[in-house]
Amino acid sequence: SQTIHQWPATLVQPVGSPLSLECTVEGTSNPNLYWYRQAAGRGLQLLFYSVGIGQISSEVPQNLSASRPQDRQFILSSKKLLLSDSGFYLCAWSSSGGWGEQFFGPGTRLTVL
């Protein structure tokens, strides 16, 4: 069966510090991968998606970047965090040939102080 992991679960970082959140998927190959952010009291905003190694599409301009160094690894990064980067970050995967069901990881709670 497929599983998706995210770490860390929670993170408190000062403004201006770098960020690296990692997501890995097991039990499937060549998945589509996604990064979402849920700000307090709001819905899920798609940040990045990837259909293959090294292929990243950005949905919104922002202070963040994403990379996919391996087939089942997706990384969200920032060089300098802003206060507005605080939120709940979710990684998800879907089958490249599927209808669109996405399966989410447990999420990372990021607080920027």
Next chain:
Amino acid sequence: DQQVKQNSPSLSVQEGRISILNCDYTNSMFDYFLWYKKYPAEGPTFLISISSIKDKNEDGRFTVFLNKSAKHLSLHIVPSQPGDSAVYFCAASGGDAGGTSYGKLTFGQGTILTVHP
């Protein structure tokens, strides 16, 4: 531009009664719709989906209805249970005539469902 809207931020229902969660969309190219359930500090869990070629899909206590002409879908939970209390998100995919949406989902803002014992 909010292409998927859940206009009710919250819904309160008595245990055993029906919960009806609503969702509207504006993009007529959407062809697949999903409902997710989310507990605090956890990732959303897929509940049920429906393609645009159907108007109803049922799975146990959960039924999703799609009205394409009205660009409206709803999730019915019968009977509602206290464990159903969570945030419910509707989502839509498609909306890309070139077929390059790669399964991207557009989410609504969510509705907080509270089921009282």
